[in-house]
Amino acid sequence: xxxxxxxxxxxxxxxxxxxxxxxxxxxxxxxxxxxxxxxxxxxxxxxxxxxxxxxxxxxxxxxxxxxxxxxxxxxxxxxxxxxxxxxxxxxxxxxxxxxxxxxxxxxxxxxxxxxxxxxxxxxxxxxxxxxxxxxxxxxxxxxxxxxxxxxxxxxxxxxxxxxxxxxxxxxxxxxxxx
Numbered sequence: 001x002x003x004x005x006x007x008x009x010x011x012x013x014x015x016x017x018x019x020x021x022x023x024x025x026x027x028x029x030x031x032x033x034x035x036x037x038x039x040x041x042x043x044x045x046x047x048x049x050x051x052x053x054x055x056x057x058x059x060x061x062x063x064x065x066x067x068x069x070x071x072x073x074x075x076x077x078x079x080x081x082x083x084x085x086x087x088x089x090x091x092x093x094x095x096x097x098x099x100x101x102x103x104x105x106x107x108x109x110x111x112x113x114x115x116x117x118x119x120x121x122x123x124x125x126x127x128x129x130x131x132x133x134x135x136x137x138x139x140x141x142x143x144x145x146x147x148x149x150x151x152x153x154x155x156x157x158x159x160x161x162x163x164x165x166x167x168x169x170x171x172x173x174x175x176x177x178x
Contacts, residue, residue: 024178025162031173038174045168052164055157084118084125091117 029038050056095113096106166176 025166026177027169028175028177029173030175033173041169041172041174045165045172048168049161049164053157053160055161057158057161061154084121087117087119087121087124088114089117091115091120 027038027042033041046058092110092114095116096110098109098113100106100109102109169176
């Protein structure tokens with residue numbers, strides 16, 4: 001399960017760290033502006049867009065912290081649980097006690113009780129492991145949904161920034177393509 005959690009964390013970090021920069025935009029001066037003037041205007045429009053949207057695509061975007069969460073199934077925690085040894089001992093004791101009360105063969109009752117105890121213990125451990133796996137899967141799905149939401153928010157911020165920047169450049173006499 002730790003491997004799955006690590007893959008999920010790496011996936012989230014890669015999704016969040018990839019800055020969805022829009023396709024290359026080409027800016028053409030329509031009023032004979034010089035290269036120097038165009039550079040100044042592009043910077044001014046960048047600053048305008050950052051002030052209007054509160055988003056700067058040139059700044060390093062830090063992904064939100066994702067706490068690694070792992071669930072360890074009880075069956076993985078203790079080798080005795082996996083073997084069903086405790087269940088066998090409990091079952092043997094119960095079987096011997098019942099056989100003694102009923103005036104039956106105590107060793108036969110203990111053997112049957114041990115078998116029932118092993119089966120019961122393993123069934124319980126399998127159920128616990130299954131529940132832990134489902135819980136881990138749910139955690140990973142939530143993390144993926146959060147990553148997708150964060151990416152959508154970033155995409156919207158970039159779109160708003162580009163719109164503000166393009167309006168500014170258009171007002172300064174530039175044609176934007178791309």
